Amino acid sequence: MSFVEYSDLIQDGDVAIVYLNHISAMPVKVKHGAQTQTRYGVIRHSTDLIGQRYGSKVTCSKGGWVYVLHPTPELWTVSLPHRTQILYTTDIATITMMLELKPGSVVCESGTGSGSLSHAILRTIAPTGHLHTVEFHQQRAEKVAEEFKEHRVDHLVTVRNQDVCKDGFGVVGVADAVFLDIPSPWEAVGHAKAALKKHGGRVCSFSPCIEQVQRTCEVLADQGFQEISTLEVLLRVHDVRTISLPLPDFGPDPAARAEPGIVDKAPLPAAPNHSSVTMKTTTPPREMPGHTGYLTFATKPRT
Numbered sequence: 066m067s068f069v070e071y072s073d074l075i076q077d078g079d080v081a082i083v084y085l086n087h088i089s090a091m092p093v094k095v096k097h098g099a100q101t102q103t104r105y106g107v108i109r110h111s112t113d114l115i116g117q118r119y120g121s122k123v124t125c126s127k128g129g130w131v132y133v134l135h136p137t138p139e140l141w142t143v144s145l146p147h148r149t150q151i152l153y154t155t156d157i158a159t160i161t162m163m164l165e166l167k168p169g170s171v172v173c174e175s176g177t178g179s180g181s182l183s184h185a186i187l188r189t190i191a192p193t194g195h196l197h198t199v200e201f202h203q204q205r206a207e208k209v210a211e212e213f214k215e216h217r218v219d220h221l222v223t224v225r226n227q228d229v230c231k232d233g234f235g236v237v238g239v240a241d242a243v244f245l246d247i248p249s250p251w252e253a254v255g256h257a258k259a260a261l262k263k264h265g266g267r268v269c270s271f272s273p274c275i276e277q278v279q280r281t282c283e284v285l286a287d288q289g290f291q292e293i294s295t296l297e298v299l300l301r302v303h304d305v306r307t308i309s310l311p312l313p314d315f316g317p318d319p320a321a322r323a324e325p326g327i328v329d330k331a332p333l334p335a336a337p338n339h340s341s342v343t344m345k346t347t348t349p350p351r352e353m354p355g356h357t358g359y360l361t362f363a364t365k366p367r368t
């Protein structure tokens with residue numbers, strides 16, 4: 066198992082994703098002799114996991130069952146232990162495309178935070194690219210480096226424990242793309258420019274507040290960045306459900322009453338109409354996740 070390469074069978078030392086239902090999943094470090102408690106009962110790693118195929122349905126001790134899935138950045142994002150706010154897949158998908166990331170890309174990122182975005186970047190740039198990620202909080206930097214090792218992607222990433230606004234990314238003239246998710250991104254724009262290759266590259270900054278965006282755009286323009294554009298992406302999920310709609314009751318049919326010879330008869334009382342149609346459809350949920358942040362993209366031109 067690795068986050069950038071698929072394997073068929075679950076092995077000792079893997080990180081597997083236990084999928085409980087469509088809104089809850091948990092990562093499990095697979096270990097001979099270990100057990101994991103779920104709401105459906107215990108999973109015994111030696112018998113229930115090791116040697117089984119990824120995607121298997123595993124019956125837990127209370128008779129309930131779960132699916133055990135191969136890890137992906139998307140599943141990691143919905144199951145990882147939060148140490149910070151994280152980026153979710155809707156923003157990550159847009160960032161990956163707009164930064165033009167591909168196998169072999171060299172990327173700089175700060176802050177690393179909980180590593181949600183980092184895992185997606187690593188999967189995209191593997192097997193030949195590299196991620197230089199900067200996190201000034203020491204425990205967060207150490208923890209994420211540990212996770213990269215457990216997920217067998219540490220050969221693709223360098224974690225630096227420093228302040229990106231003061232000390233930059235630790236590399237100059239090597240990056241195809243730079244991503245910023247810090248409270249004062251405008252203070253890191255100069256370092257982003259220095260980290261990008263001489264023949265140019267792309268930059269993205271994620272900020273929740275429009276005032277942060279304004280300051281960042283001003284500095285990007287001052288530093289000679291072009292194609293500056295800010296956007297927001299909102300996801301609308303639809304639930305599939307079967308609904309029943311009552312048919313409208315328009316009262317008795319006047320044509321049915323127009324019998325020849327019967328003129329002055331009082332109208333028949335309308336029979337209550339209880340008929341309905343049942344159909345399968347999709348409905349958006351009543352509550353929808355709203356604003357996450359603005360994504361500001363820009364291009365450093367060839368110098």
Ligand SMILES: C[S@@+](CC[C@H](N)C(=O)[O-])C[C@H]1O[C@@H](n2cnc3c(N)ncnc32)[C@H](O)[C@@H]1O
Nearest residue numbers: 149152176178179180181182200201228229247
């Ligand atoms: C919101 S989190 C990033 C989340 C990350 N994008 C993810 O998807 O998991 C912001 C991180 O930036 C770090 N940070 C803030 N300012 C920084 C700076 N000047 N240099 C380095 N790291 C910084 C914080 O410690 C925090 O861990």
